[in-house]
Amino acid sequence: MDLTLHTQIHDGNAKEVLPLSNKVLSEVFFPVPPDTAFVAYFGHLMHYDAGYYGYAWADAIAADMATVSSSPPNGYFDKAAGHRLPHGNI
Numbered sequence: 868m869d870l871t872l873h874t875q876i877h878d879g880n881a882k883e884v885l886p887l888s889n890k891v892l893s894e895v896f897f898p899v900p901p902d903t904a905f906v907a908y909f910g911h912l913m914h915y916d917a918g919y920y921g922y923a924w925a926d927a928i929a930a931d932m933a934t935v936s937s938s939p940p941n942g943y944f945d946k947a948a949g950h951r952l953p954h955g956n957i
Contacts, residue, residue, distance in 0.1 A: 872906075
């Protein structure tokens, strides 16, 4: 929804924020009744912008790291697995 609003809303169609956000949310998350304004109280859109997606990437990277370091013979203390992480060879 954030990317849609940032790329499709401009000064000339600012009144379309609510219908557009309700449409996107209904397609990708949960059905939104047309007379509601979830976007108005979804605080993560305010001042986060693209930075909000950093949390999702950090979670994905942490999961990859845990996968690499939890399966070797010495678990999280395996040196060979540890050497793989800084090089992006997960």
